Amino acid sequence: MDQDEIREMEELLRKRGSGEGDVAAIDGEILKKFGKECTVMVSDLSSFSKLTHEQGIIHSLGLIAKAHQIAAPILKTLGGEVLTADPEMLVVLFRKPMDAVMAARAVNRAFEENNAGATENSKLAISLGIGHGKLLKVGDKIYGDQVNQAHRLGEDVTGKCEVKLTPEAYEGVKHLSSLQFREAGQIQIGGLNVSTYELIFT
Numbered sequence: 370m371d372q373d374e375i376r377e378m379e380e381l382l383r384k385r386g387s388g389e390g391d392v393a394a395i396d397g398e399i400l401k402k403f404g405k406e407c408t409v410m411v412s413d414l415s416s417f418s419k420l421t422h423e424q425g426i427i428h429s430l431g432l433i434a435k436a437h438q439i440a441a442p443i444l445k446t447l448g449g450e451v452l453t454a455d456p457e458m459l460v461v462l463f464r465k466p467m468d469a470v471m472a473a474r475a476v477n478r479a480f481e482e483n484n485a486g487a488t489e490n491s492k493l494a495i496s497l498g499i500g501h502g503k504l505l506k507v508g509d510k511i512y513g514d515q516v517n518q519a520h521r522l523g524e525d526v527t528g529k530c531e532v533k534l535t536p537e538a539y540e541g542v543k544h545l546s547s548l549q550f551r552e553a554g555q556i557q558i559g560g561l562n563v564s565t566y567e568l569i570f571t
Contacts (some may be wrong), residue, residue, distance in 0.1 A: 371508030378403060378507045386529055390469045399505070408501040408538060409516050410449070411523040414457040424490055430456060436493045439483060440476045447472040452509045459495070460511070466534070466541030468546060469499045470568060473532040480530060496531045498522025501538040521558050523566060533569040539566040 378399070382552065421429040429474045433456045441451055444461050448468045453460040463469040484492040498520060504513030513536060522533040533553055534542070542548055549569040555562045 374403070374508045375510075402452065403505045403507050404503060405506055406497060406501075406503050408463040408466045408541070409504065409511060409519045410461040410463065410469045410473065411498045411500075411519040412495050413514070426565075428490075432493065435483075436480070439479050439493070440495070443475050443479060444472050447475060451509065455480060462506070462511070466499060466538040467545065468479045469538070470532065470542050473499070473568065474548075474570070475499050477530045477532070485501075489497050494530050495530075496523055496529075496533075498524070498533055498535075499538045500535040501541055518563060519557055521556060530549075530570070534566045534568070536566070 375518040381395055381399055381402075384390045385392055420432070435456050435466050440459070441454060444451055444506055447463075449461040449463050451459075460561055461469070461472075463472065476497075479515070480493045480495070487493075498518070499522070500515030500519035502513065502515040504511050515537060516556075518535045522535065534550070538548065543550065543566075549571060550566045551569055553565040555564050557563070
């Protein structure tokens with residue numbers, strides 16, 4: 370199925386680029402077949418190289434595998450569709466921001482439980498970026514502005530568990546009294562200043 374979708378998208382883009390059909394009509398067909406509005410959660414494990422340098426590749430892969438082993442069932446149980454789970458990237462789709470935030474909070478709790486009995490160099494941490502909006506899903510690949518923003522917010526630069534949201538994702542959860550957030554400043558993405566919000570773990 371994934372390969373069929375990829376081939377179909379490639380053919381539509383080829384027609385669009387070659388001028389064989391009406392561009393607006395082709396765009397409409399692409400949006401109808403592949404467009405969807407949902408929430409994307411991304412962990413861009415940029416600390417993997419640093420961890421490998423300090424602890425070695427086998428130790429690093431072991432930690433990543435354990436993190437995915439703990440996180441994947443939680444994410445799926447709470448409505449997540451795991452598209453990518455490899456040492457350098459975790460990409461998960463949810464129907465709405467609340468589902469993604471609740472899943473992120475549950476993963477953090479599970480990591481805290483694991484870390485309570487772990488040595489310092491075996492503790493788990495993951496940074497998650499959450500965006501919400503219209504995107505294109507072709508097979509297990511997703512494309513869109515909110516995907517790009519979530520990737521940037523999910524960069525692991527602190528070595529700690531962090532969950533950051535785009536303004537669009539924050540709009541979907543800011544009314545929930547059971548959750549607390551703080552403004553996390555602005556970052557530049559593609560030349561644009563984007564406000565970010567961080568989930569406060571309680």
